[in-house]
Amino acid sequence: GPGMGMESGMGAMEAEMERDPSAYLxxxxxxxxxxxxSFDILQDRAAAAEVPASTAPxxxxxxxxxQAETTAANRLILMKLSNVRVSEPKVGSDSESDSSDDDDEEDEEKQPRLEIAMIPYHGTINRVRVQTVGDSPVAAVWSERGQVDLWRLQELVKAVEVPEAMAHFLQKRQKEQRPLTSFTGxxxxxxxxDWNPLVAGRLVTGDVKGRLHVWEPREDGTWSVDQRPLTGHSQSAEDVQWSxxxxxxxxxxxxxxxxxxWDIRAPPSAxxxxxxxxxxxxxxxxISWNRMEPFLVSGGDDGAVTVWDLRQLQTGQSVATFKQHTAPITSVQWHPSDPGVFAAAGADDRVTQWDLAVERDGEAGAEEARLPPQLLFVHEGDNDLKE
Incomplete structure (x- = not known):
């Protein structure tokens, strides 16, 4: 049956929940x-820092x-979380737990470290996505003010990595940061x-009027945005994903x-x-587009998470629909290397993990039989989950 991040069943929301540490690495x-x-992971940095979980932080x-209380208080934030260690099973008895200065120093060395660099931003940031373009990570930022800005993050990355660079950034460079370009169309x-994973710098953005615009990078480091929107949606375009x-x-x-x-080789109207x-x-x-198999997963206000086979999309028939969430779905994401696994978050304050390859065990108990066999894990205890 599914692992539970909190000690509760899917229906026991009113119960007092307590996190089970053994459920998390x-x-x-x-x-x-x-x-x-909104947040995004700097994938290039993550790949560079990848180490076997059992041997190093x-x-x-x-x-x-x-989304600050006042417009002027908003920030675009870059965070470096380091020295994060995989949980180890507790060993030894309480009688051997005499504290010492050496233990305290060792515990301090094992504490996670967080470095933060920020850029002042005027207005709530609706969504942020990052891609390395040229020699720098670039953040595309959708603003509640109706414009999309592109920001170079190289100086912020350097600031969270080098103390001297952080001092210079805070004293001088932070207030001098300006976007590479902005689109107000x-x-x-x-x-x-969404950034295109195959063409660095290519971007698509969509607004609450249902209009979609494609951005193309130029060789001189600037962007051109087709002023003609791709038309078809009659209401807000909520999410986009490149193939x-x-x-x-x-x-x-x-x-x-x-x-x-959509295929951008055709005229915008077609x-x-x-x-x-x-x-x-x-x-x-x-929506999320599977990186290894021709599958798309979608999440709706109806609380449903639906899996689509792109080869059969024209039929309008889905592969599977899961209705375990009791409120609108706010985020879905395929696993980067396991083609059958995805996660979903909902306004019911749950994150669920699913594996399409799992089939029901004939010996499942009554509690497990009430749940979909594909449901791997449920995390609870957070509020207002967005991504």
Whole structure:
């Protein structure tokens, strides 16, 4: 049956929950100073820092955007979390637990470390996505003010890595940061945003009016944005995902309940190649495109998580639908290296992990029989999960 991050069944929300440490290899909490609607992992840095979990501490670089109480208090944040250690089983008895200065020093050496560099940002950041373009990570930022900005993060990365660089950044460079470019042609705010994994610098953005714009990088380090929107959605475009193997193809989802697949080689008014009009019973909030298999997963306001085979998408028939969440789905993500595994987060304050390859065990008990066999794990105890 599924592992439970908190000691409760799926229906026992009113019960007092207590985290089971043995369910997690790593469990750390960090504070950003204000709520964040969106974050992204700097994948290049993550790959460079990758080590066997059992032999060395882990590092993680995150970029996040805040939703502060006042417009002027918002920040674009770069965080480096380091010295993160995999949990080890407790050994020894209490009678051998006499504390000493050596133990205290050793414990301090094992504490995670967090370094933060920030850029002041005017307005709530709806979504942030990062890709390395040229010699620097670049953050694409969707603002509640109706514009999309691109920011170079190289100086922030250096600041969280080198103490002397942090001092220089805080004293001088922080207040001098400016976006590489901004696009104000959407005329409304939005959330849909994705970098192309095959063409560095290519970007698609979508707004609450259902309009989608494609950004193309130029050789001189600037961008051109087609002023003609890709049209098809009748309401807000909530999320977009580029194909992992076709550089001109991406998918989108919308409040109009539809999924669409686009090819930017066609004129903007004719770029929609496939449409699934009633993919969910109401708003479709999020999508994720599998990097290894031709599958798409979507999450909707109806609380459903639906898996689609792109080879059969035109039929409008899904592969599977899971209705374990009791509130709108706010995030879905395929596992980067296991093609059958994905995670979902919902407004019911749960994160679920699923494995499509699992089949029901004929000897499952009554408790397990009530749950889908594909449900691997449930994490609870956080509030207002967004990504």
């Amino acid at each position: 790593v469990f750390e909490k960090l504070q950003s100073g204000a709520p964040c609607l 882990l590092s993680l670089y995150l970029c996040a955007g805040t 959407h005329m409304a705010e939005g959330y849909a945003l 992992p193997n076709e550089p001109t193809v991406f998918a989108s989802c919308s409040v109009d309940s539809s999924l669409r697949v 770029a929609c190649m496939i449409s699934v009009p009633n993919a969910h019973s109401s708003d479709v909030n999020v």
